[in-house]
Amino acid sequence: MALDTNDRAIAGFTMTGHSLVHWFETSIPIFLVVWLAEFDVSVALLGIVVALGYAPFGLGALPGGILADIYGTKRLVLLCLGGMSLSFLVLSIAPNIYAITVGLVLWGVAASVYHPAGLSLISTGVEERGTVFAWHGIAGNVGIALGPFVAATLLIFLDWQLVAALLAIPGLVAVAYGLSADFDPMNAVDDVEETTEEALSLSELFGQSRALLASAFGLVFVIVTFEGLFYRGMLTYLPEILHGLPAMEAFELSADLRGIEPADYIYVGFLVVGMAGQYAGGKLTDRVPAERGLLAIFGVLALLALAFIPVTGMGLGALLALCGVLGFFLFAIQPFYQNAVAVHTPTDTRGLSYGYTYLGEFGLGSASIAIGGFVLDSFALSAFFAMLAAFALIAAALSAGLLVFQDRLDPSREHAAGAGTDD
Incomplete structure (x- = not known):
């Protein structure tokens, strides 16, 4: 069955977000060798730095899901895309390992909200959910494969700072595209209660x-x-x-x-x-x-x-x-x-x-x-x-x-x- 207009719009929006999350994620290890030489630090120390960036990617998913329920999925995905791009721009001007750490932690925090927000959007807005889940997953694999390939290829010809900045450009383009995307995020759900932008209390969250x-x-x-x-x-x-x-x-x-x-x-x-x-x-x-x-x-x-x-x-x-x-x-x-x-x-x-x-x-x-x-x-x-x-x-x-x-x-x-x- 062909996707309707709303399904196609959500599919395009979430596929873009999913591919870019993994585009950034898998390009980070490519920079490790360069940073080891650039900042004269041990592998163990740089491993800790990178781990500090990856940790929020998983641990932040739960608060990301809570925020998606409160503020809306589209808004969270746009903040994710903008935050990841900003973090790579921070990396591009990083003068030392401390600034690298800041950039990576920013990336982890921003990236953590994507999966709960993006998948929630598909589950509530798409009628042909299985088909869109499939294309969404394929887009993630494209990002997984292209991120390290593009980063490694650019590093052959350009300084790593410029490469980090160039990798941020698709994220910024995606934000502009997302702002213009028009779809109903609750199209596949009946009897939806109006969402209020109020933070859950601890008791409500626990409940x-x-x-x-x-x-x-x-x-x-x-x-x-x-x-x-x-x-x-x-x-x-x-x-x-x-x-x-x-x-x-x-x-x-x-x-x-x-x-x-x-x-x-x-x-x-x-x-x-x-x-x-x-x-x-x-x-x-x-x-x-x-x-x-x-x-x-x-x-x-x-x-x-x-x-x-x-x-x-x-x-x-x-x-x-x-x-x-x-x-x-x-x-x-x-x-x-x-x-x-x-x-x-x-x-x-x-x-x-x-x-x-x-x-x-x-x-x-x-x-x-x-x-x-x-x-x-x-x-x-x-x-x-x-x-x-x-x-x-x-x-x-x-x-x-x-x-x-x-x-x-x-x-x-x-x-x-x-x-x-x-x-």
Whole structure:
């Protein structure tokens, strides 16, 4: 079914925002090598600095969701885009590591509000929710792939300060575009109560949070956290793992191409295939209940993680095929959990719900970076993939529980197949 005018407007607005969040996010590590040389600091210190920037990205999702419910989703997305662009302009004039820290923290705070605001906007304003979730996810993958590629390419020719400033330009253009975008953010919701721009009291916030976490959404939140543990662990360490595999010896580059790492191109391909996964997953959410989709895809991810070690011994072709399939399913699952949140939460707390969702995905899920580093340092590579498989299997079991007990957990809702609608 073709998207109507309102759906297309929201899709364009949120796809732009999602791609730029990840455009900025994945370009930051490219600057690390330059900053190490420029400011003569240790890797450990700069790692702390970058962590201070990334931390608010996940931890700020919950307050971002609260603000989206109070002040409106479009306003929050525009502030996000403007704030991220401003932060990179701060980086472009940073004279020392302290100013770098300020710029990165500003970016993390600004970026943190996007996911709860953008996804809440889709869930309340779009009729063809599954399709738009799919395109929204694809746009995020475009940003993930293009951010580091463009930053690395520009740094070959330009000073890093100018590159940081140039990377801010698309964000500023997006703000201008967003200001002119015209759509109804509550078009897909019936009987909407007028939103008041009043801050929630602590008791109201506690009450809404308790009601959410005591419903089926509480189980969805735990499922998303385990998905985040799998996702963050895989994306963080897969490039390093690929670099160390014997199969990479099949790529022997000439001296003229020194500095180009074949493993990096495999990783970019992994992300590009993820776009197809996002699209397929989003389309399937219109036909398959979110709970069944989550159960099936987590099962596939567990099998793929367990298959990684034996497949690496089968040669380069088998490795490329596994990475392609893994990239497809790793991103195909995202529209399902995003839709599960929409199905199992009331409209008036949708921003808060997505705030909790991305607190679990990017905040709690980032624990697998520390856990994975310890496992890789202390045990064989197979133990790392066994750990990821365990995360997926636990999430699959929880998804099965959601499928079986959803009516008992959420008795006031009717669980239709596919995307589902708010009652």
